[in-house]
Amino acid sequence: MNSTKVTGDRFSKQTELLNRGLAVQQENIQELSSHYQSTVKLSWVHQDLAHLRPFIRSTIKLFKFGEKASNPEILVQEVLAWTSAQPFLTQKVCQLLCDYETFIVAGEEAAVVEQLIQNHLIANWETQVAAEHLQTIHDGLVANPRCNSIWLLRLYQQILQEGELLAHDSPVQTELLNLGLVIKQDNKLRISNRIYLSIFNLNWVEQELGRLRPMILNTTKLFQLDEKATHPEIVLEQVLFWTGSQSFLTQKVCQLICDYENFIAAGREAAVVEQLVQTRLIANWESQIAAEHLQAIQQSLVQNQFCNPVQLLRLYQQILQQGELTPQDNPVETELLNIGLVVKQDNKFKVANRIYKSIFNVDWINQELEQLQPLIQNTIKIFNLQEKAINPEILVQEVLMWTGSQPFLTKKVCQLLYEHTNFIAAGEETSTVQQLVQNRLIANWETQIAAEHLQKISDDLVGNQKCNPIWLLRLYQQILQQGELSPQDDLVEIELLNIGLVVKQDNKLKVANRIYQSIFNLSWVEQQLANLLEVSPAINPMINAKKSFSAFAMLEARNFISNPRSIIIRVIWLLLAIAGFSALCFNIYKNIEVNIIFQEGNELFNQGEYKKAIAKYDKLLNIDSNYYQAWTNRGYALAGLQEYNKMLESCSTATIIEPKAVYAWNCQGEALYNLQQYYEAISAFDSALTLDTKDPVFWINKTESLLALKQFDTALVTIDAAIELLQEKQKLNRQGNMTRQLAIAFSHKGKVLWQKKQYKEALAAFDQALVNDPKYFTALRGRGLAFQSLKQYKEAIAQFQEMLTQSRLTDAQKAETLYYMGLTYCQSSQADEGLAALETALKLKPDYQAAEQAKIKCTL
Incomplete structure (x- = not known):
C-alpha cells in the first residue's frame, strides 16, 4: 500500500x-x-x-x-x-x-x-x-x-x-x-x-452456519428429533428458549420430546415444548425428571459452603424482582454465578433461564428465608454467640461459609468464637472468622484443634486400603483444577465421597468446604503424588505446524480400572449377593460393560490402532450415547486418521453433552485448527482455558492458532503463560520431568519472536529450549534460522551441519536441514556449496518444491 x-x-x-x-x-x-x-x-x-x-x-x-x-x-x-x-x-x-x-x-x-x-x-x-x-x-x-x-x-x-x-x-x-x-x-x-x-455475504453466512450446524445436527441426531417433528431445528430452538442452553435441562427437555408420542406438526413446536416443560419439569418439580438437578440448586443456595445463604437468597431475590442487576464483583455474586442460577450478560446479572425463573420464584425465596432463621438461631443459642457479637446471625453465616455446614468443623469454629476474648463489632464478622480459621485450623493444621479430623482425611487419601491412592489423588486434583466434575459413579468417586473431602451438588463433584480446599490444595496433592510416584506423568503435547494433536488430552478419559475383568467379576458377584433384584443387576452390569469397552478403546488408541479404537467407542456409544469422554476420545482417534471434519463433529457432541468437558473443547479447537478455521479454534481453546487456566497445552495450542493468524503480540502473551505454568510445575514437583515440555514451549516462543523479526530474542528462546532438550529438532532448526536472519551465516551453517551429524534424524528432517543450509550458503554468496546442499535435499525428497525454487534463485 x-x-x-x-x-x-x-x-x-x-x-x-x-x-x-x-x-x-x-x-x-x-x-x-x-x-x-x-x-x-x-x-x-x-x-x-x-x-x-x-x-x-x-x-x-x-x-x-x-x-x-x-x-x-x-x-x-x-x-x-x-x-x-x-x-x-x-x-x-x-x-x-x-x-x-x-x-x-x-x-x-x-x-x-x-x-x-x-x-x-x-x-x-x-x-x-x-x-x-x-x-x-x-x-x-x-x-x-x-x-x-x-x-x-x-x-x-x-x-x-x-x-x-x-x-x-x-x-x-x-x-x-x-x-x-x-x-x-x-x-x-x-x-x-x-x-x-x-x-x-451469503457465502460467508452459509459457511458459518455449516460450521455451527454440527451442534444442531448432533443434538437432533442424539435425541432423534428429526423423527418427531416436521421442523426439528425449530423444536430445538424452542427448547433452548426455555433452557437458556443449560446443558442438563436441554438434555431433559429433548428426552421428553423424544418420548413424546405425537408427531409435532409445523406451527406446533412452541406449544408442545411449553406444555412438556410446564407439566414434566416445573409443576411439582421435586418429583419430576429434573428433580435431582433442581434440588441441588436449592441446596447450593440454602446450605452453601462458600457463601452466606441469606446473602445469596437476598441477591437472587433482587435480580428476580428487577429483571437484571449491575455486578459489584463481590464473593456473593461469584458464588451465585457458580451455582448456575444466574448468568452475566451484557455486564448485567440475569436469571439463567425461564425454567429456573418459574421454579425459584419470589414466593419460593421468601419461604426459604423463613426456614433458614431457626437453624441460625439454634446455633447462636448453643454457643451463646449473642453475647459475643452485635450481629450473631451474620457471624454464624460467616462460619458456614467456611465450613460448608460440616458438623465437626462448624462446632470447632463456633467454639473458637465462644472463646474469643474480644467483642465482635458490626462489620468485623468476616475478618474475625477468617482470622480464627486461618490461625487456629489451617496454618500448621497438623498441631491445631482439628488435627485428628484432618489427619484422618489425609490418611484416607494417601494410605487408602480400598482404592488406589494415586487414583483418588488424581480425581481430587481434577476436581480442584476444574472447580467441579461430572460424576461417573465409579468406585473411586464413591470412596472420595465417603472420605468426605468432596460432596455431590447439582450432579457435580465439588470440594466439600473452604477449609478442606485451603489445606488439601493443589500443592499438597502434587507433593503427595510425587511421594507416591518415582516420576510423575508429564504433559506430552504432540504439536507441530501441520498437525496439532495432543495425546495428553487422553487424560480426559478417566480410566480407573487396572485389570477390569478380574475386578469386575468380583464386583458383580458381591453386588448380586447384596442386591437381589434384576433392575439393579442390569444397571450395574451396563455400567461395568461401558467401562470395559472404554478401557479397551483407550488401549487401542495408545497403540495407534485408531480405526479399532473408534469401533470400540462406537460400540460404547450405542450403549450410552451420553458418555462424553467416549465422544472426546473418538475425536482424537479420528485426528489420528486426519479426518478432522469428523473429529470436529465428535468433539462438538461431547461439549453439548457436557459443556465443562475441558479436553473436549481442546479437541474441538485442534480439529478447527487443522481445518484452518483459526478464529473458531481460538474460541474453542478459550473455552478450555475458561475451565482450566492451568493447563499449558491449551495455551500452546492457542499460540499455534494465533501464529497462523499472524497475531504475534497476542501469541507472545499466550506462550509466555504456558512457559510460566510449566516452570511452576517444575518448581512444585522437582521429581517431575518437564524438560521436553519446556523445550516445546520455548521453541514456540522462538517462532513467535522470529515472526516478529526480533531475531536476537528468538535466538535466546531457542537456546533456552535446547537447555531443556539439547536434541529437540524444532529448536535446533529455529536456532539456525535465527542466525541466518541475523546474517550470521557462518554460525547458521555450523548449526545446520551439526544437526546433520545426528543419526536419529528422519530423511524428511535431513532434507529440511539441507534446504535451510543451502539457502544460507546462497545468501552468503557461496553458490556452489548451496547448490550441492539443495541437490542432496532433493535426493532425499524428490518432490521438494521449495528446494527446486531455491536452486533457481541461487543461480541468478
Whole structure:
C-alpha cells in the first residue's frame, strides 16, 4: 500500500472531528450512488444531498481532499456510498484516500474508492486496516454470549436474501442492531453498508452456519428429533428458549420430546415444548425428571459452603424482582454465578433461564428465608454467640461459609468464637472468622484443634486400603483444577465421597468446604503424588505446524480400572449377593460393560490402532450415547486418521453433552485448527482455558492458532503463560520431568519472536529450549534460522551441519536441514556449496518444491 504516516495529533483530531460529524449526519444521510444495484437494500434511501453539504465540506477540509482530487465533493460521496456514514469505516477510507499518492482526476472517483476499499478493507479483511472492527462484528455473530449464534445468522441471512425485513423488536433483532450490521429505517431492517455486505455475504453466512450446524445436527441426531417433528431445528430452538442452553435441562427437555408420542406438526413446536416443560419439569418439580438437578440448586443456595445463604437468597431475590442487576464483583455474586442460577450478560446479572425463573420464584425465596432463621438461631443459642457479637446471625453465616455446614468443623469454629476474648463489632464478622480459621485450623493444621479430623482425611487419601491412592489423588486434583466434575459413579468417586473431602451438588463433584480446599490444595496433592510416584506423568503435547494433536488430552478419559475383568467379576458377584433384584443387576452390569469397552478403546488408541479404537467407542456409544469422554476420545482417534471434519463433529457432541468437558473443547479447537478455521479454534481453546487456566497445552495450542493468524503480540502473551505454568510445575514437583515440555514451549516462543523479526530474542528462546532438550529438532532448526536472519551465516551453517551429524534424524528432517543450509550458503554468496546442499535435499525428497525454487534463485 502506498501511504505516508500521519502524526498522532493530526490523526486523533481527524478521528474526533469525523466521528462528531458523522454522528450528527448519519440520521440524515441517504443513498448517494445509483450505480450500485442489488436486491439488498442498504440503510440509505435516495434523497436530496442538501442535508450532506456541510458534512461533505468539512470532510474535504479535514482530509485535504481539495489537494487530492479534481472533484473532492464527488469523492466524498463515493466514500459514503460504500460506508453509509459508519464512522469508523468512513474514517478508514478517507485516510486511505489521504495517503493515496496519485491525483484523482474527474471521472475516476468511483474507481479509485472501490479499488482502495477492495484492496485494503475487503480482500483478506482479517489482516487489513479495519480488521479489529470487522472481527468484532464477526465474533458478535458467530460467538455471541447473549444470543444464539444460529438464530442471529439465520435472521441476517433472511435480510440478505429478502433485501429488508419488517422489524418487530425481538431479542435477536435487537442484538443484530447492537452489532451494527443492520440498521432500522421506516420500521425495516436493512444492511448497514456495502462493505459489510461484501464481507459478510451469503457465502460467508452459509459457511458459518455449516460450521455451527454440527451442534444442531448432533443434538437432533442424539435425541432423534428429526423423527418427531416436521421442523426439528425449530423444536430445538424452542427448547433452548426455555433452557437458556443449560446443558442438563436441554438434555431433559429433548428426552421428553423424544418420548413424546405425537408427531409435532409445523406451527406446533412452541406449544408442545411449553406444555412438556410446564407439566414434566416445573409443576411439582421435586418429583419430576429434573428433580435431582433442581434440588441441588436449592441446596447450593440454602446450605452453601462458600457463601452466606441469606446473602445469596437476598441477591437472587433482587435480580428476580428487577429483571437484571449491575455486578459489584463481590464473593456473593461469584458464588451465585457458580451455582448456575444466574448468568452475566451484557455486564448485567440475569436469571439463567425461564425454567429456573418459574421454579425459584419470589414466593419460593421468601419461604426459604423463613426456614433458614431457626437453624441460625439454634446455633447462636448453643454457643451463646449473642453475647459475643452485635450481629450473631451474620457471624454464624460467616462460619458456614467456611465450613460448608460440616458438623465437626462448624462446632470447632463456633467454639473458637465462644472463646474469643474480644467483642465482635458490626462489620468485623468476616475478618474475625477468617482470622480464627486461618490461625487456629489451617496454618500448621497438623498441631491445631482439628488435627485428628484432618489427619484422618489425609490418611484416607494417601494410605487408602480400598482404592488406589494415586487414583483418588488424581480425581481430587481434577476436581480442584476444574472447580467441579461430572460424576461417573465409579468406585473411586464413591470412596472420595465417603472420605468426605468432596460432596455431590447439582450432579457435580465439588470440594466439600473452604477449609478442606485451603489445606488439601493443589500443592499438597502434587507433593503427595510425587511421594507416591518415582516420576510423575508429564504433559506430552504432540504439536507441530501441520498437525496439532495432543495425546495428553487422553487424560480426559478417566480410566480407573487396572485389570477390569478380574475386578469386575468380583464386583458383580458381591453386588448380586447384596442386591437381589434384576433392575439393579442390569444397571450395574451396563455400567461395568461401558467401562470395559472404554478401557479397551483407550488401549487401542495408545497403540495407534485408531480405526479399532473408534469401533470400540462406537460400540460404547450405542450403549450410552451420553458418555462424553467416549465422544472426546473418538475425536482424537479420528485426528489420528486426519479426518478432522469428523473429529470436529465428535468433539462438538461431547461439549453439548457436557459443556465443562475441558479436553473436549481442546479437541474441538485442534480439529478447527487443522481445518484452518483459526478464529473458531481460538474460541474453542478459550473455552478450555475458561475451565482450566492451568493447563499449558491449551495455551500452546492457542499460540499455534494465533501464529497462523499472524497475531504475534497476542501469541507472545499466550506462550509466555504456558512457559510460566510449566516452570511452576517444575518448581512444585522437582521429581517431575518437564524438560521436553519446556523445550516445546520455548521453541514456540522462538517462532513467535522470529515472526516478529526480533531475531536476537528468538535466538535466546531457542537456546533456552535446547537447555531443556539439547536434541529437540524444532529448536535446533529455529536456532539456525535465527542466525541466518541475523546474517550470521557462518554460525547458521555450523548449526545446520551439526544437526546433520545426528543419526536419529528422519530423511524428511535431513532434507529440511539441507534446504535451510543451502539457502544460507546462497545468501552468503557461496553458490556452489548451496547448490550441492539443495541437490542432496532433493535426493532425499524428490518432490521438494521449495528446494527446486531455491536452486533457481541461487543461480541468478
